[in-house]
Amino acid sequence: MKSVSFSQAIKSVTTVAAAHSLNEETVSLSCATGRYLVSDVKALVDVPATDCSRMDGYAINHQFYRSQQGASMALGTAIHAGDKSPDQDCSQLAIPVMTGALLPPGTDTVVMKEHCLVQGATITIDHPVNKGDHLRKQGSDLRTGKRIIQAPRRLTPADLGLLASAGHHEVLVRARPQVALMMSGDELLQPGQSLSPGMAYDANTPMLKALLEEMGCSVTLLPCLKDDSAAVNKQLSELETAEYDLIITVGGVSMGDRDFLPEALQNLGSIVFHKANIKPGFPVLFGQLHSAIFYGLPGNPVSAFSCLLELVYPALKILNGHSTGNLMSWPALTTQEIHKSHMRREFMRGRYTLGASGQLEVTVCGSQASSRIGSLAEANCLLVINESQQDLKEGSQVMIHPFIQIPAG
Numbered sequence: 001m002k003s004v005s006f007s008q009a010i011k012s013v014t015t016v017a018a019a020h021s022l023n024e025e026t027v028s029l030s031c032a033t034g035r036y037l038v039s040d041v042k043a044l045v046d047v048p049a050t051d052c053s054r055m056d057g058y059a060i061n062h063q064f065y066r067s068q069q070g071a072s073m074a075l076g077t078a079i080h081a082g083d084k085s086p087d088q089d090c091s092q093l094a095i096p097v098m099t100g101a102l103l104p105p106g107t108d109t110v111v112m113k114e115h116c117l118v119q120g121a122t123i124t125i126d127h128p129v130n131k132g133d134h135l136r137k138q139g140s141d142l143r144t145g146k147r148i149i150q151a152p153r154r155l156t157p158a159d160l161g162l163l164a165s166a167g168h169h170e171v172l173v174r175a176r177p178q179v180a181l182m183m184s185g186d187e188l189l190q191p192g193q194s195l196s197p198g199m200a201y202d203a204n205t206p207m208l209k210a211l212l213e214e215m216g217c218s219v220t221l222l223p224c225l226k227d228d229s230a231a232v233n234k235q236l237s238e239l240e241t242a243e244y245d246l247i248i249t250v251g252g253v254s255m256g257d258r259d260f261l262p263e264a265l266q267n268l269g270s271i272v273f274h275k276a277n278i279k280p281g282f283p284v285l286f287g288q289l290h291s292a293i294f295y296g297l298p299g300n301p302v303s304a305f306s307c308l309l310e311l312v313y314p315a316l317k318i319l320n321g322h323s324t325g326n327l328m329s330w331p332a333l334t335t336q337e338i339h340k341s342h343m344r345r346e347f348m349r350g351r352y353t354l355g356a357s358g359q360l361e362v363t364v365c366g367s368q369a370s371s372r373i374g375s376l377a378e379a380n381c382l383l384v385i386n387e388s389q390q391d392l393k394e395g396s397q398v399m400i401h402p403f404i405q406i407p408a409g
């Protein structure tokens with residue numbers, strides 16, 4: 001199968017994802033962080049619910065205070081946050097009010113405690129006072145019925161505070177994408193097992209599971225696929241595909257004589273593309289296995305990580321209600337020359353910092369070999385070097401895909 005361009009690959013991925021939908025569920029606020037909102041949310045109440053004080057101080061009627069021309073005012077009974085409103089008119093009194101206390105009838109202004117002198121049961125005010133000072137008017141933060149959060153959105157801790165203050169105790173979110181993750185390769189050992197020649201520890205499982213979970217997925221780890229055609233076909237055919245939105249295999253997609261995944265996907269499902277003009281990740285496989293979206297990521301850990309960010313995350317964004325799968329992308333200036341000798345789109349591991357000029361600067365992290373996880377661990381972004389770009393001078397502008405976009409959504 002002929003390799004596709006990166007933009008064709010993204011188009012296919014987003015088209016397939018758009019035809020797939022996630023269930024919806026109502027969850028309590030206490031477990032809603034990181035979940036994707038299904039629809040816009042409106043305030044159920046005014047915030048604050050009534051006019052109230054913004055400061056600890058005294059509630060007065062401004063007109064009455066002016067008429068007193070600086071004379072002392074009689075104190076009334078204190079009102080605390082949560083207290084009911086007194087029944088009587090308070091327009092000729094100074095009522096001690098605490099921050100958040102509702103404003104007693106007849107008063108319209110709050111004077112801060114620091115600006116008053118208390119003498120017995122009276123106060124005098126030693127500071128200019130304007131009508132309406134230190135008031136939080138009813139509905140000044142949120143108005144009943146006004147939209148407070150717009151979907152699609154991955155809920156943040158601050159969103160939960162906003163939802164709670166607006167009267168919501170639960171929220172309608174998309175079900176987490178269910179992902180089946182399976183490694184491939186007889187050479188893989190789990191850390192803790194003793195290493196023998198030719199074997200390697202499975203670095204992809206912990207890395208990719210964590211990354212998928214940061215992307216908001218629920219991940220089921222399935223047994224490693226054997227380097228055997230019949231076994232791969234059997235393992236894949238026995239998968240309860242309806243349980244998963246995504247099936248992601250890792251390894252076994254290239255030209256090796258035990259790379260059985262493309263053939264197995266062809267037999268059991270359908271291939272949308274195999275191989276994309278990208279580096280790393282060239283042999284990536286994409287298609288459908290019954291009702292699930294299928295990715296066969298290349299086994300080299302950096303290739304798998306890069307494909308997960310560049311090709312899987314866009315699909316997840318679409319599944320979660322975004323209209324495009326575009327990644328957050330920032331311009332940055334290179335701190336060194338960059339050479340590229342091929343016509344593929346390259347995603348280089350890099351580290352960005354804020355330069356003295358106020359612009360982001362990005363440095364390529366060490367060796368770009370697809371097996372080098374060390375340089376990935378050093379990186380905080382991928383630099384995007386387009387197909388036609390070959391040699392970039394120091395100070396050239398490139399786009400970067402920062403890793404911090406994952407938890408932020």
Ligand SMILES: Nc1nc2c(c(=O)[nH]1)N[C@H]1C(S)=C(S)[C@@H](COP(=O)(O)OP(=O)(O)OC[C@H]3O[C@@H](n4cnc5c(N)ncnc54)[C@H](O)[C@@H]3O)O[C@H]1N2
Pocket residue numbers: 183184185187188200201202203204205250251252253254255256259280281282283297298299300301303370
């Ligand atoms: N003749 C060709 N050979 C290769 C090509 C090619 O186009 N023609 N492509 C190369 C590229 S690019 C990549 S990337 C790799 C990907 O190959 P596979 O997806 O088939 O992956 P494997 O062969 O199974 O593994 C590659 C490499 O990665 C190691 N690996 C695999 N899984 C893990 C894991 N879970 N943890 C740690 N390391 C893992 C594996 O041991 C191999 O060293 O193919 C090139 N070859």
Ligand code: MOO
Pocket residue numbers: 278279280281282283298300303370371
């Ligand atoms: O494209 Mo491979 O993914 O470079 O190592």
